[in-house]
Amino acid sequence: DLTLIPILGDQLSLTISSLHGADPATTRVLMLELADETTYVRHHKQKIAYILSAMRHHAALLRDSGWTVDYVTLDDPENSGSSTGEIARAVARLNPDRIVVTEAGEWRVQAMLEAWETLFGIPVEIRPDDRFLASHAEFAAWAEGRKALRMEYFYRDMRRKTGLLMEGDKPIGGQWNFDHDNRKPAKADSAMPRPLAFAPDTVTQDVLALVAKRFADHPGTLAPFGWAVTHHDALRQQTHFLDHALAKFGDYQDAMLTGEPHLWHSILSPYLNAGLLDPLALCRAVAERYAAGKVPLNAAEGFIRQIIGWREYVRGIYWREGPDYVDRNFLEARRPLPAFYWTGETDMHCMAEAIGQTLSNAHAHHIQRLMITGNFALLIGADPKAVHQWYLEIYIDAYEWVELPNTLGMSQFADGGLLGSKPYASSGAYIDRMSDYCRSCRYDVKQRIGPDACPFNALYWDFLARNEDKLGRNQRLAMPYRNWAKMDDGVKQDLRASANAFLDTLDADG
Ligand code: FAD
Ligand code: SF4
Numbered sequence: 001d002l003t004l005i006p007i008l009g010d011q012l013s014l015t016i017s018s019l020h021g022a023d024p025a026t027t028r029v030l031m032l033e034l035a036d037e038t039t040y041v042r043h044h045k046q047k048i049a050y051i052l053s054a055m056r057h058h059a060a061l062l063r064d065s066g067w068t069v070d071y072v073t074l075d076d077p078e079n080s081g082s083s084t085g086e087i088a089r090a091v092a093r094l095n096p097d098r099i100v101v102t103e104a105g106e107w108r109v110q111a112m113l114e115a116w117e118t119l120f121g122i123p124v125e126i127r128p129d130d131r132f133l134a135s136h137a138e139f140a141a142w143a144e145g146r147k148a149l150r151m152e153y154f155y156r157d158m159r160r161k162t163g164l165l166m167e168g169d170k171p172i173g174g175q176w177n178f179d180h181d182n183r184k185p186a187k188a189d190s191a192m193p194r195p196l197a198f199a200p201d202t203v204t205q206d207v208l209a210l211v212a213k214r215f216a217d218h219p220g221t222l223a224p225f226g227w228a229v230t231h232h233d234a235l236r237q238q239t240h241f242l243d244h245a246l247a248k249f250g251d252y253q254d255a256m257l258t259g260e261p262h263l264w265h266s267i268l269s270p271y272l273n274a275g276l277l278d279p280l281a282l283c284r285a286v287a288e289r290y291a292a293g294k295v296p297l298n299a300a301e302g303f304i305r306q307i308i309g310w311r312e313y314v315r316g317i318y319w320r321e322g323p324d325y326v327d328r329n330f331l332e333a334r335r336p337l338p339a340f341y342w343t344g345e346t347d348m349h350c351m352a353e354a355i356g357q358t359l360s361n362a363h364a365h366h367i368q369r370l371m372i373t374g375n376f377a378l379l380i381g382a383d384p385k386a387v388h389q390w391y392l393e394i395y396i397d398a399y400e401w402v403e404l405p406n407t408l409g410m411s412q413f414a415d416g417g418l419l420g421s422k423p424y425a426s427s428g429a430y431i432d433r434m435s436d437y438c439r440s441c442r443y444d445v446k447q448r449i450g451p452d453a454c455p456f457n458a459l460y461w462d463f464l465a466r467n468e469d470k471l472g473r474n475q476r477l478a479m480p481y482r483n484w485a486k487m488d489d490g491v492k493q494d495l496r497a498s499a500n501a502f503l504d505t506l507d508a509d510g
Pocket of ligand 2: 070250347348349350351427428429431437438440441442443444445455456
């Protein structure tokens with residue numbers, strides 16, 4: 001009597017649901033490094049290295065905890081490269097009586113799991129992923145019958161469900177959300193916290209050599225590689241964040257500074273998404289810091305909202321909307337993504353910073369993803385599917401369930417307002433307010449037209465004008481559309497001509 005339990009690359013939790021109740025004596029855990037998964041999009045080199053190294057370390061931890069693990073490496077000559085091929089080999093080799101697996105994090109892989117029972121002729125039990133607070137059924141029940149879905153109301157339910165920052169049925173501090181305290185620009189500060197950097201051990205060094213050889217043509221650089229690849233080190237980074245950065249997380253959540261890729265962000269997303277850290281345990285630790293008087297409420301609430309609010313909410317949307325969510329293109333945007341998204345070579349200083357650090361770290365913080373690279377792609381009318389593919393490839397924390405709704409929905413408004421109530425479009429003024437980028441840019445953020453004007457300015461008005469039939473009735477855009485209507489026709493024409501001249505240069509660069 002043998003149970004085969006495949007553990008996928010983002011299921012690196014000792015308490016993953018597929019292992020619940022299993023007997024190590026009659027269980028074989030299977031872990032697979034699959035060529036298909038490393039190349040179905042051209043992932044950033046550090047992303048591949050991080051996942052492979054974390055998988056190898058996790059296999060060792062599982063063995064130390066008493067499990068028997070079959071592990072197939074990427075360079076094993078027998079490795080067929082596909083999950084179906086490798087499960088078929090394992091079934092032939094081990095002759096299991098059943099397969100138990102935790103559900104996948106994306107439609108593409110879930111469809112593969114669902115095909116196994118028919119393909120292999122043995123029972124396959126697919127279990128819910130209980131690392132998330134809301135099951136698919138719970139999210140569907142919450143969303144059912146609502147005219148519009150808004151994160152804020154879902155988030156309040158998650159606060160009630162977990163009791164995080166609650167006094168009975170009331171939110172601590174008398175309000176649910178302290179975001180209005182959280183929009184401060186930051187100044188360069190030598191005491192700014194830095195995330196820990198972990199020196200690669202021999203396991204990671206092997207993986208780095210493998211990735212350097214095999215994925216040389218993938219985007220991004222491999223060094224310096226400082227990511228945690230074990231539960232132990234991920235927890236050290238968690239504690240480091242709680243001790244040094246959390247207190248100011250709220251205040252500076254939207255700030256951006258030249259040469260400072262991390263600011264007061266946690267840099268924990270890769271660990272949460274792969275399973276090295278437990279999201280609820282992290283939120284409880286944050287609430288404890290608040291209760292102990294170590295961090296202010298706007299920081300604790302703001303951070304917890306990102307995890308039990310946004311992170312859960314986008315996952316709910318992803319599974320509720322189905323596998324064709326990826327094809328939505330409400331604004332009918334068709335432009336290819338400019339080549340400098342893969343090189344960072346542009347005179348726009350904000351873009352060069354956000355892309356440059358992405359290529360060297362496989363990470364950028366939220367406001368860079370949303371208001372720099374995302375905003376620019378939205379304004380130029382980039383094809384949302386191309387934008388989605390870029391974000392999926394380039395970020396170390398990118399898995400489709402979380403990346404797609406953030407990119408296609410929140411950032412590109414390609415779902416027509418399902419996820420967010422208005423497009424995150426802005427001119428250079430916002431970037432100037434929240435960063436120091438404009439001070440060292442060859443463009444002038446105060447100018448709207450002409451060769452030295454910040455391109456975001458004319459592009460912003462051109463975006464509104466171009467999409468007026470689709471966005472003109474959006475209540476939250478009433479003010480900018482009124483401002484547009486009040487402009488002289490000559491000014492309008494100059495703005496649109498300036499935007500179009502800039503867009504032509506993008507097309508010429510291909
Ligand atoms: P912090 O700022 O410290 O936030 C703490 C945690 O909250 C994060 O680790 C993350 O788990 C969670 N969180 C915060 N915002 C979001 C959000 N909008 N959606 C889901 N979780 C959130 N996040 C990913 O994990 N994977 C992605 O592929 C991804 N793609 C994105 C694409 C776009 C266009 C945008 C605008 C955002 C995307 N995000 C994604 C959300 C967010 O930018 C990252 O979670 C965050 O920058 C990770 O860095 P951090 O751990 O330092 O986050
Ligand atoms: Fe970016 Fe415009 Fe500022 Fe330059 S001037 S950094 S392009 S917002």
